[in-house]
Amino acid sequence: xxxxxxxxxxxxxxxxxxxxxGGAVVSTVGPTAHxxxxxxxxxxxxxxAMLVAVEEGVVALDTPVGQPHCTLRHLLAHAGGxxxxxxxxxxxxxxxxIYSNRGIExxxxxxAEAAAMPFDEYLxxxxxxxxxxxxxxxxxxxxHQVHSTLDDFVRFVAEVHTPTLLAPSTAAQASRVHYPSLSxxxxxxxxxxxxxxxxxxxxxxxKSPHWTGARNSPATFGHFGGAGTMFWIDPEPDLxxxxxxxxxxxxWATDALVRWPELSDAVIxxxxxxxxxxxxxxxxxxx
Numbered sequence: 001x002x003x004x005x006x007x008x009x010x011x012x013x014x015x016x017x018x019x020x021x022g023g024a025v026v027s028t029v030g031p032t033a034h035x036x037x038x039x040x041x042x043x044x045x046x047x048x049a050m051l052v053a054v055e056e057g058v059v060a061l062d063t064p065v066g067q068p069h070c071t072l073r074h075l076l077a078h079a080g081g082x083x084x085x086x087x088x089x090x091x092x093x094x095x096x097x098i099y100s101n102r103g104i105e106x107x108x109x110x111x112a113e114a115a116a117m118p119f120d121e122y123l124x125x126x127x128x129x130x131x132x133x134x135x136x137x138x139x140x141x142x143x144h145q146v147h148s149t150l151d152d153f154v155r156f157v158a159e160v161h162t163p164t165l166l167a168p169s170t171a172a173q174a175s176r177v178h179y180p181s182l183s184x185x186x187x188x189x190x191x192x193x194x195x196x197x198x199x200x201x202x203x204x205x206x207k208s209p210h211w212t213g214a215r216n217s218p219a220t221f222g223h224f225g226g227a228g229t230m231f232w233i234d235p236e237p238d239l240x241x242x243x244x245x246x247x248x249x250x251x252w253a254t255d256a257l258v259r260w261p262e263l264s265d266a267v268i269x270x271x272x273x274x275x276x277x278x279x280x281x282x283x284x285x286x287x
Contacts, residue, residue: 002027002270003019003027003263003266003267003269003270003271004017004018004019004027004028004029004263004267005029006259006262006263006266007029007030007243007259007263008029010245010252010255010259011247011252011255012228012245012246012247012252013245013246013247014030014031014034014036014245014246015029015030015243015244015245015246016028016029016030016031016032016034016036016149016150016243016244017029017030017150017241017242017243017244017263018032018150018154018241018242019239019240019241019267019271020154020157020158020161020239020240020241020242021238021239021240021271021272022161022238023157023158023161023162023240024158025154026271027271028150030150031150032149032150032151032154033135033149033150033151034149034150034244035135035147035148035149036147036148036149036150036227036229036244036245036246037145037146037147037225037227037229037246038144038146038147038148038153038225038227038229038244039144039225039226039227039228039229039249040143040144040223040224040225040226040229041146041148041153041223041224041225041229041230041231042138042141042142042143042144042145042146042225043104043142043143043144043200043201043223044156044160044174044200044201044222044223045123045127045136045142045146045156045200046104046107046108046119046123046142046143046146046200047076047104047174047199047200047201048126048127048156048159048160048165048166048174048200049111049119049122049123049126049127050072050076050107050108050111050199050200051166051170051171051173051174051199052126052127052165052166053111053114053115053122053126054072054170055166055167055170058111058114058115059072059110059111059114060072061073061076061173061199063110063114065080065106065107065110066080066082066089066103066106067080067081067082067089067092067093069092069093069094070089070093071093072107072110073178073199074093074094074103074179075100075103075104075106075107076103076104076107076178076199076200077097077178077179077197077198077199078097078098078099078100078103078184078197079093079094079096079097079098079178079179079182079197080093080098080100080103080106081093081095081098082098082100082102082103082106083098083100083102084098084099084100084101084102084187085101085102086102087102094179094182095182096182096183096184097179097182097183097184097185097195097197098184098185099184099185099186099187101141101143101144102143104141104142104143104200105141105142105143108142119138119142120137120138120142123138123142124137124138126165127156127159127165128152130164130165131152131155131156131159131165132152132155133148133152133153133155133156134152135148135149135151135152136148136149136152136153144225144226150242150244153231153242153244154242157231157233157240157242160174160175160233161233161240173198173199174198174199174200174201174221175198175201175203175219175221175233175235176198176203177196177197177198177203177205178197178198178199179197180194180196181194182194182195182197183195184197186202186207186210186211188226188249188250188253188257189207189209189210189211189257190207190209190210192205192206192207194206194207195207198221200223201221201222201223202221202222202223203218203219203220203221204216204217204218204219204220204221204232205218206218209257210261211224211230211256211257211260211261212232212234212260212261212264213260213261213262213263213264213265213267213268214261214265215264215265215268215269216232216234216264216265216268217234217235217236217237219234219235219236220232220233220234220235220236221233222240224249224260225249226248226249226250227245227246227247227248227249228244228245228246228247228248228249228252228256229243229244229245230242230243230260231243232264234268237268237271237272238272239267239268239271239272241263241264241267243260243263
C-alpha cells in the first residue's frame, strides 16, 4: 500500500491528496479537479496576498490595524487579541495566541482599503491568476471561504516552496515564528504552553499531540481546516502533503486526528526519511 492509498478508507464522501518533493508533485490520489471548500486553508492563501501587498508598498507588517498597539503582523500571527469570531478584542495584542477568523478578516479589510479594491479581487490578481489557479475563488470571508481543487492548491504549495511572487526574505516571514513566547490553543487539537505561528501558517514546533505526524520536524508548517482539509510543508525531508476532504472536521475529528498523522508518517517513510531537526528554522520552531 502506498502512503496516499491510506486515504481510501477515510470516513469522508470525497478525498483528493498529493505528495510533493522539492516542490514538485510525485504522487496523487482521488479526483484532482474536484471542488472543495478549503475552510481555514484560506488563511495561508490570504496571507500570501497580504505579503504581496507588503512588497508592493500597499501596507506594511507594522501598519496599525484595529485596537491600540495592534498591527497587521499581530493579526496574521493570531496575536492581535481578537476572538475566533466577533468584532471586539478580548485581550491586548501580543499577550496570548488567540486563533481568530476576525483577525484575518480585519487584516484583509485593511489591505482592501489601502489598495482601493475588494480583497477577493486583490487575492485573485496577486495570487490566483499568476499561479494559474483558475478554479480557485474567494466566496466570502478570507479566513475560511476559498473554494479550490487539488490541482490548483498544488500550485500554491509549489509557490510557497519556491516563491515566485515574493522575494525569499519576504516569503520567509510566513514560516518563521512570530512572538515565540505566546501560549495558545489550536482549535480542535489542544492547548500548548508554546504555540508557534507564522504569518497565516501554523508551525509545528514542539506541539504534542498534533495533527501532523510524529516524524514531522518542528519546522513543519501548514494548516488544517474545518471542512476536513489539511496541508503541511516540512523543510527537513523537503516534502509536502495536501489532503482535501468534504466532510466537516467536527464530524470526524477523532478519526482525522488519527488518520492525518498516520498519513503524514507514511508519506515521510515512503518518500524520504526525515532528518533530525537542524538549522536555524528548526531551532526557531522549538522556541
